[in-house]
Amino acid sequence: MQAQNLGLVLPAADVPGAAEFYTAHLGFTAHVVLSWYASLGHPDVPGAFVDLVRTGHPAAGAAQAPAGGARGVMLALLVADVDAEYRRLRAAGLELLTEVTDEPWGQRRFQLQGPDAVVVELVQRTAPDAEWLAANP
Template sequence: MEIQTSYSVVVTDHITDCRDFYVRNFGFKVVFESTWFIYLESPGERHVAVAFMTCDHPSHPPGPERFSGEGMFLTLQVADARQAHDHLEQSGARIAYPLADEPWGQRRFGLRDPSGMWVDVVEQIDPAPGFWDPYMPAM
């Protein structure tokens, strides 16, 4: 089997708000849009994709259950988290987790999209010396 692409579909009543959130804040482009389904891709060579679907969609499965906002998050890796943070903050986005350097090797911040999904924006940095040692399997 050759997997051609992968993307998550979030079932929500807020598909147009989600579309606008990702287009405005992260530069995603609308690839396909209907009254009940919107598919977005990030700019650049290595596309990241996400889709949003209304609860009254005609495709089954999945069922019409709305995403509850718990137990899932989207990570967007960027080259410069500080620049992304400042851009989003200046645009009026509500940052829910402030910019921080994490000991496991990420500079990151977070916010929620209109569906309630957590969006974790990360830049890879060097981890604190020895941080990963207790978590690595013995060889």
């Protein structure tokens, strides 16, 4: 298989509202925003996109849960300065799910609540702990 793009499709109860969250707070660009569908790209990640489809719309397909959002879905973004992003998003009044933490596998990260139960994680790469890596091959 030769893929041309990489995308993630998320359910959204309020597609324009969810699109506004991703564009206003996470730097996405809206290519299309309709009442039932939106396509978002990120200027820093060409060829990747996030699409939003209104929950229950036929375009979502029968497998998508009719309610409850996207439980268990995490959208992760690699950033250059996770601390600056944490301060910016906290100042914007968003619901932060975790504090900034340093993980032994080589990440500095935090999570915030996105629309429709999507967890958004912002991650900065760090040097992994050699002892931890040796104990967790």
